[in-house]
């Protein structure tokens with residue numbers, strides 16, 4: 252679920268508010284997004300992907316909120332990591348978009364199925 256918007260990084264562009272499919276965010280004072288309806292978050296990471304300022308942190312737990320500390324998240328290097336590894340925006344030429352295409356996961360699943368079939372052809 253979305254846990255954090257780092258105000259110091261946010262440029263108040265409003266993109267995350269627009270792209271959120273679950274209407275989780277509202278524009279607060281000066282345009283800074285506020286987590287208005289966190290319980291509706293689908294952990295889809297769209298807000299993270301579209302935030303060019305790398306100001307949003309979505310925790311991978313989609314069932315419950317997790318306590319996060321702004322300083323820890325900023326120093327951890329996690330901000331912007333999902334965009335980068337998804338080959339999103341300015342990263343398109345440097346990283347394959349495997350998180351969307353699931354290429355590696357499907358290839359490994361296919362290889363595992365082929366190995367299983369080779370060792371147990373009657374299954």
Ligand code: SF4
Pocket residue numbers: 256260261262263264265266267268282283284301302303304305306307
């Ligand atoms: S997309 Fe990022 S920079 Fe733009 S309003 Fe949302 S948090 Fe701020």
Ligand code: SF4
Pocket residue numbers: 252253270271272273274275276291292293294295296297298299309
């Ligand atoms: S993770 Fe998805 S549902 Fe949750 S706030 Fe971001 S865009 Fe909205």
